[in-house]
Amino acid sequence: MCGIFGMIGDSNTTKLLMQGLKRMEYRGYDSSGICIVDNNEFIRRRAVGELSNLEPLVVNLPNAECGIAHTRWATHGPPTEDNAHPHMSPKLDVAVVHNGIIENEVELRKELSSIDKNIIFKSDTDSEIIAHLLSNEIKNSGLDLKKSKDEEFISCWKKVIDKLEGSFALAVILKGRNDFILFARKFAPLVISHDGNKGILASDVSCIVGITDKVHYLEEGDWGLINKNGLKIFNIDGDLVEKEPKKLEWTLGDAELGGYPTFMLKEIYEQPRVVRDCLRGRLSREKIKGVSIPFNPRLLRIVGCGTAYNAGLLARYYIEQLSKIPVILDHAHEFRYGAPSGPKSLVIGISQSGETADTLAAIQAAHERGYPTLGIVNVESSTIARNVDTMIGIRAGPEIGVASTKAFTGQVLGGLLVAMKLGQDSKNFHREDLSYFDRHARMLPTSIERMLNDQNIKTKLWEAQQYFVDKNHAFFLGRNTSYPIALEGALKLKEISYIHAEGYAGGELKHGPLALVEEGTPIVVIASEGSSHKKLLGNAREVAARGAKVILITHQEDELADSHADLVIKVPRTHDLLQPLLYNIICQLLSLNIAEERGCNVDRPRNLAKSVTVE
Numbered sequence: 001m002c003g004i005f006g007m008i009g010d011s012n013t014t015k016l017l018m019q020g021l022k023r024m025e026y027r028g029y030d031s032s033g034i035c036i037v038d039n040n041e042f043i044r045r046r047a048v049g050e051l052s053n054l055e056p057l058v059v060n061l062p063n064a065e066c067g068i069a070h071t072r073w074a075t076h077g078p079p080t081e082d083n084a085h086p087h088m089s090p091k092l093d094v095a096v097v098h099n100g101i102i103e104n105e106v107e108l109r110k111e112l113s114s115i116d117k118n119i120i121f122k123s124d125t126d127s128e129i130i131a132h133l134l135s136n137e138i139k140n141s142g143l144d145l146k147k148s149k150d151e152e153f154i155s156c157w158k159k160v161i162d163k164l165e166g167s168f169a170l171a172v173i174l175k176g177r178n179d180f181i182l183f184a185r186k187f188a189p190l191v192i193s194h195d196g197n198k199g200i201l202a203s204d205v206s207c208i209v210g211i212t213d214k215v216h217y218l219e220e221g222d223w224g225l226i227n228k229n230g231l232k233i234f235n236i237d238g239d240l241v242e243k244e245p246k247k248l249e250w251t252l253g254d255a256e257l258g259g260y261p262t263f264m265l266k267e268i269y270e271q272p273r274v275v276r277d278c279l280r281g282r283l284s285r286e287k288i289k290g291v292s293i294p295f296n297p298r299l300l301r302i303v304g305c306g307t308a309y310n311a312g313l314l315a316r317y318y319i320e321q322l323s324k325i326p327v328i329l330d331h332a333h334e335f336r337y338g339a340p341s342g343p344k345s346l347v348i349g350i351s352q353s354g355e356t357a358d359t360l361a362a363i364q365a366a367h368e369r370g371y372p373t374l375g376i377v378n379v380e381s382s383t384i385a386r387n388v389d390t391m392i393g394i395r396a397g398p399e400i401g402v403a404s405t406k407a408f409t410g411q412v413l414g415g416l417l418v419a420m421k422l423g424q425d426s427k428n429f430h431r432e433d434l435s436y437f438d439r440h441a442r443m444l445p446t447s448i449e450r451m452l453n454d455q456n457i458k459t460k461l462w463e464a465q466q467y468f469v470d471k472n473h474a475f476f477l478g479r480n481t482s483y484p485i486a487l488e489g490a491l492k493l494k495e496i497s498y499i500h501a502e503g504y505a506g507g508e509l510k511h512g513p514l515a516l517v518e519e520g521t522p523i524v525v526i527a528s529e530g531s532s533h534k535k536l537l538g539n540a541r542e543v544a545a546r547g548a549k550v551i552l553i554t555h556q557e558d559e560l561a562d563s564h565a566d567l568v569i570k571v572p573r574t575h576d577l578l579q580p581l582l583y584n585i586i587c588q589l590l591s592l593n594i595a596e597e598r599g600c601n602v603d604r605p606r607n608l609a610k611s612v613t614v615e
């Protein structure tokens with residue numbers, strides 16, 4: 001998604017803005033731009049495509065003290081230079097960068113055109129209108145760009161914000177005014193920071209790491225002005241608010257590769273640490289600690305998107321198995337526009353970023369319907385984390401690769417903690433069950449480490465990837481708790497290798513998908529537990545009989561496996577509830593290897609963004 005970065009008061013602003021844009025590359029973008037205030041003028045540079053196209057355009061820019069920058073992920077109009085931010089007013093006195101969507105753009109354009117029939121919009125974007133509106137407001141209020149005071153611009157800015165419907169994070173600068181930046185946020189993330197000399201605002205904390213370690217997280221509807229001396233934050237009602245800065249969750253190491261060739265690989269290898277951190281202080285032999293369930297629910301609803309949805313599906317199996325409480329799982333975007341009925345239920349929102357627009361809206365919809373909410377979130381300062389009634393932080397650390405890997409592991413563990421807690425509360429999951437689980441959970445990080453360094457597994461993965469590299473379609477099959485892994489495995493493969501991949505529950509094969517299996521179709525079968533495992537092996541036979549190349553991922557104690565696949569990858573045996581996590585890591589590695597062999601950029605897959613902050 002788009003990224004915003006603005007700086008004031010540092011003589012290295014141009015260089016730092018470019019560094020910030022580089023750090024936000026992982027979010028996904030297709031054009032970029034920068035605008036600085038130099039003496040009495042704006043200097044703006046924009047480019048389509050990679051940041052390397054913008055870099056040569058900024059090398060000779062002066063070292064301004066005030067500027068804004070943007071990476072754009074096209075929504076309104078194609079990725080062209082005209083559509084790239086910053087956008088300017090016709091008089092070239094206002095420059096704006098915007099994340100989000102202005103939903104009443106058409107009405108606002110009409111309103112402006114009725115005032116000035118000759119008005120020309122230079123872009124297809126909804127964002128440009130904001131520069132026009134502010135420029136008009138400044139003119140109508142009779143302000144002088146050079147002489148008027150901050151307060152006067154603040155009141156113009158408020159009038160503009162009040163006209164905007166939709167979602168936005170905004171940073172605005174004015175021609176000849178290198179002494180302040182105006183900002184606002186509504187349903188789109190924005191953080192600001194001030195160290196007494198310089199101010200920073202950004203949609204993503206990755207830009208800020210290394211410059212400062214304290215930030216203010218803005219609330220919905222906050223807006224204001226940041227200048228060289230400090231900042232003024234107003235809430236949605238226009239009241240000045242005092243906020244304590246918070247310590248940044250990121251470190252410089254998080255924003256860098258640390259010797260790994262890609263962030264995706266780095267994050268896959270971080271999973272032993274994620275397991276340790278996520279369970280620390282929460283799991284013991286006797287009870288689940290630090291997980292508070294807002295009330296005693298008779299029904300649970302889980303919402304999430306993409307990988308978070310897949311983790312939610314696994315959580316559903318766990319919760320129903322351990323607590324016997326029924327669970328309904330929805331894509332967050334379906335839930336938000338649905339009309340859920342039935343008993344008052346606990347709504348669990350799962351989100352790595354905590355900023356996914358649909359998941360946030362689903363949480364808000366839950367509140368409106370009077371349902372208590374629980375978030376399973378990675379970024380603990382995020383909007384979702386701050387909006388839910390109670391939160392479980394998965395402690396995965398910043399995830400930069402667009403393909404979610406370590407967050408899935410954390411999300412599943414978060415779901416498992418909820419399931420065990422509900423199971424204990426409902427007396428369906430007993431102390432001895434927990435003690436047995438705890439023993440295995442303590443060994444899990446070591447099992448993952450062993451698996452990641454296992455030469456035999458590496459060789460098998462290499463052999464497996466040969467089945468895929470020249471193929472356009474692949475399938476992943478699972479049953480029961482391995483079905484979510486099949487969905488997640490397919491999602492990972494399609495998003496980074498561009499091979500069309502689908503995950504199915506094995507029982508569904510004969511109801512349609514079997515028609516797609518032909519000679520050489522690669523099919524990954526992910527072992528399940530109990531009686532469904534044999535059924536799944538039967539599915540493996542069915543697809544093999546139709547020429548498929550079957551790769552079976554299972555554990556070391558599975559004796560049936562070898563006769564059921566062209567290639568078997570065996571991982572360490574662990575507790576049934578944890579076993580899917582190991583299978584999933586193998587799927588992550590398989591997708592990564594295939595994507596790299598096909599020459600794809602695994603950290604920045606085409607058309608995708610790390611955090612989907614618009615609908």
Ligand code: M6R
Nearest residue numbers: 306307308351352353356403404
């Ligand atoms: O930040 P979230 O967990 O809310 O993100 C949800 C999805 O957008 C995300 O998991 C997406 O599907 C990933 N690219 C998958 O790897």
